Amino acid sequence: MKDFKFQISNFKLIAALLFCSAVLLLYSSSARAELTINANHDHIKIDFFYNGSTVSVSGVSDPDVDLIVKISSADGYETLKQKGKVAGILWMNVGTLEFKEAPNFYSVHSTKNIEDMLEKGEADKYVLGYPALERHVEIIPAAKAEEKDRWFNEFLKYKESSKLYASSVGRLSAQSKAGKGLYCIKLDWPYQAPPGDYIVKVYAVKNKKVVEKAETKVFVEQVGIVKRLSGMAKDSGALYGIISIIAALGAGFGVSLIFRKGGGAH
Amino acid sequence: MYLYLPVALTSINILIPVGLGLAVGLLSGLFGVGGGFLMTPLLIMFGIPATVAAATDSNQIVAASTSGTYAHWRVGNVDFKMGLYLLIGGFIGGLFGVQAIKILKATGNADFVIKMTYVLMLGIVGTYMFIESLQSIRKAKKGDDAHISESSKESAFGRFLKALPLQTHFEKSGVTHSLLLPLIFGGFVGVLAAIMGVGGGFLMVPVMVYILRMPMHVVVGTSLFQILFNCIEVTFLQAYTNHNVDFILAALLLLGSTVGAQVGAVFGRKLKGEQLKIILAIIVLAVTVKIIFELTLSPSLLLSQAGGH
16 A cells, blocks of 8 residues: 555656656747746835835746836826926926826836837837837826926936836846846835836837737735834824824823933933 | 835835934924924935825924923923913914915915915014024123113003003913913914914914013923924824824834933023024024025926925
8 A cells, every 4th residue: 555655656756757848848949938027026015124125027038039127007197296487586386297197116127228129119009118108198287299308307307216217228138048038137126116016027029029028016015013004094094193192292201201200301 | 224104105214213303302392393394394305205294293293392391391481371372373373374275275376475485484583583682692791771771662562562451461471461462473373384384383482582572481381382282283183184194203203302302401491591592593594594595496306296385
């Protein structure tokens, strides 16, 4: 009986080994490598001591393609205060601008300059690169093209200053090995990126067209005390306010008593 | 060490808020101001969203002003009666101020009016306090004769105040005024503070010193007492309606500010009234200059988060 079990497990092992070898053989003999994507850190937990993270995006591609990696949140809209000159000398807020179809987070990295490697229509279709994003985003009220261009550039400055937008050329490294392309990029994940789903996509580009794409997700979530406190601030504002006030009063009195005991007040 | 702030949605080195709290708390204990006009812009500079910065600062001031009021109360420097009337006036004024802001926003030039009110108020208060305290320091050096001539000079305004109905004696401050006086001037500060989105300590202190003629040390304690109640109200409203109070950030700030307020109260007792006034005047003027620079130099970013002022 014992021998029989041993034989079954042996058989399973051999079968598994054979299957793996077959897959590997098929994989290596195929002319093109299927585009794959993997994010090493796909579930980022925001805890009490969170100060950002790092995410490595890597995968396999055809060896003779150019690559673009894009990480973005869903399209949304954002209303921002707009500074302008009043009376010729004073800088102050003169109104608001609404940015429609603009993702809160947009990080795009390519092996070469996107405008050189991709047709404009293709870049627009997949919203790849800042120029394509500018054409995708609607700015209200900015009817004229030059107005839109000016305020989109200001928008990029604002977003990049809070680390929510980033772009690079060449940081995404690709190399070929045994007839396959291997690509990888290591990115600092900013603590400013709020909780939510982030789509990570890789695009393979050949002859100025996107020939293949693959995607994965990075999920950012608050956990522990952070989750409880932010939930409470949103859902039970009155109780949260009262607790904050009582805690502040308690701290004020507490410190006063310490100083009194220590004789620091005289 | 970094901590993540659950409402501000940002991470901060804990030494920054503790240090800021200590510095601003010190000023609070010394001069009887909440310090919002210093703290809020500093927090924004360190990446805290503007709306969260203002709301959280008011929560933190609750702790600092409790600590400061207690320290001043122990040496008999809080006039609760005067504080109460100023508070009632300030509350009513605040309601009018909030309506004024709504009307201004509807007309579309709210920011201009707010900024100009801020610069003018800071500038006028700072300059007046600076000149006045400089003069009284000089007079004090010359001798007491100057005080007599000063009191006879202002007798016209004094007579008018004495003619108002509902005269009552404020024992702690050693002054007799009409009850209408703290109500009206408290209300005036309340309107302006609501328009500017600040606590208004830097306006309330001069009102108590120059119009209500209270002694500087009682002014500081009484100002802190009424700031405490203002900030309790603001914290609750901010938490309840705007969900903008970051408790972790407030806790870090108050670690510094409660201690700072105690130290400030101790230092304050060693300084003379005129010296306190002139230092506060210099700080107020420095903030005025900073705002004027901000208004005239090209900003690095032309877009900012909407919400709040």
